[in-house]
Amino acid sequence: AQSVTQLDSHVSVSEGTPVLLRCNYSSSYSPSLFWYVQHPNKGLQLLLKYTSAATLVKGINGFEAEFKKSETSFHLTKPSAHMSDAAEYFCVVTISGGSYIPTFGRGTSLIVHP
Amino acid sequence: GAGVSQSPSNKVTEKGKDVELRCDPISGHTALYWYRQRLGQGLEFLIYFQGNSAPDKSGLPSDRFSAERTGESVSTLTIQRTQQEDSAVYLCASSFSPGPNYGYTFGSGTRLTVV
Numbered sequence: 355a356q357s358v359t360q361l362d363s364h365v366s367v368s369e370g371t372p373v374l375l376r377c378n379y380s381s382s383y384s385p386s387l388f389w390y391v392q393h394p395n396k397g398l399q400l401l402l403k404y405t406s407a408a409t410l411v412k413g414i415n416g417f418e419a420e421f422k423k424s425e426t427s428f429h430l431t432k433p434s435a436h437m438s439d440a441a442e443y444f445c446v447v448t449i450s451g452g453s454y455i456p457t458f459g460r461g462t463s464l465i466v467h468p
Numbered sequence: 469g470a471g472v473s474q475s476p477s478n479k480v481t482e483k484g485k486d487v488e489l490r491c492d493p494i495s496g497h498t499a500l501y502w503y504r505q506r507l508g509q510g511l512e513f514l515i516y517f518q519g520n521s522a523p524d525k526s527g528l529p530s531d532r533f534s535a536e537r538t539g540e541s542v543s544t545l546t547i548q549r550t551q552q553e554d555s556a557v558y559l560c561a562s563s564f565s566p567g568p569n570y571g572y573t574f575g576s577g578t579r580l581t582v583v
Contacts, residue, residue, distance in 0.1 A: 388571070398559070398574040405569055444510065454566040455501065455524060460510040 356381045358447045360459035368467045373417075373432040375462045377445035380426065387428040388446040388456070389419055398444070404428060415439070440466045470494075472562050472575035480581045481550055489545040489578045493562030498540050501572065503559045504529075511559065517543060518566055550582045 361376040379385055389401040402413025409421040419430045428445060445459040473492040481487050493500050502514040513527040517537045528534070532550075537543040547554055557577040564570040 386569075390574075397576040398561075400571055400573075403571060454499070454563075455513055455516050456561075456572055457513070458503075458511040 356383075356385065356447050356449050356457050358387075358445050358457055358459040360443075360445050360462050362462050363460065364463045364465060366465040366467065367435045369437055370434050373430070373435045373439065373464065375430040375443050375445075375464065377428045377430065377459060378426050379428060379445075379447045381447060381449050383449040386448045387419075387421060388448075389413065389417070389428075389430050390444045390446060392442040392444065392461075394441070401430070401443075435464075435466050437466050437468065440464055472560055472573050474558075474560050474575035474578050476578055477576065478579045478581075480583060483552060483582055484549055486546065486548045487550055487580065489547075489558050489580070491543045491545070491560030491562075491575060493541070493543070493560070494564075494573055496540075497562035497564050497573075499563040499566045500537060500543050501561045501563075502535060502543070502545050503561070505557045505559055505577070507556070514545070514558075547580075550580075552582045555580055555582045 357380045359378045386405045388403045390398045391401050392398050401417050402411045404411045404421045412418045417432045421428050442461045442463050444461050446456045448454050448456050475490045500517040503511040505511050515535045516524045520537045520539050532548045535545045557579050559577045561572040561574045563572050
């Protein structure tokens with residue numbers, strides 16, 4: 355079985371300050387992990403993914419995430435927030451050898467203040 | 469096509485009516501997934517297709533929900549005798565093959581409102 359927990363339902367930052375969105379996972383097998391972003395009234399867009407290669411993954415729009423097996427975490431970061439980053443962010447886990455059905459976290463709403 | 473296409477984009481229906489939601493995956497994508505997203509919540513898995521078979525339909529919330537897929541193409545999600553709690557955005561995703569290496573491409577969803 356697999357699950358993912360997004361520790362914050364809302365994160366509020368000022369424009370130009372760092373962003374940290376936290377995600378912890380639980381998996382019986384080697385996980386693959388993703389971050390998706392959903393802007394208001396838009397579809398889900400893949401930000402980045404980890405599939406057992408490099409543990410530090412770089413994605414689009416300056417986001418990156420680090421896979422830490424010892425902490426079962428896959429936190430999403432960005433050095434400097436932009437107003438356009440305001441959106442809902444979802445952490446997703448699938449497992450190798452399983453049914454590969456992506457399991458979504460409940461989402462974190464990122465609010466960016468000017 | 470270039471992306472995953474869902475129709476209709478919006479649907480308002482009266483309680484008790486049946487509705488049919490359509491998903492056109494990316495051409496060549498063998499895996500197809502349906503999710504439900506209630507207001508302010510995460511995505512709830514409904515059903516997964518590999519080709520036209522459904523190895524996992526464990527997420528369907530009741531026997532009012534059913535889905536089918538024609539070959540490796542269009543899928544339809546049918547909700548019979550709709551209830552107000554069925555109001556949500558229904559999202560479809562497709563993938564070249566089961567497994568995380570190929571990623572998942574999502575459609576823009578169908579917003580269903582049951583009045």
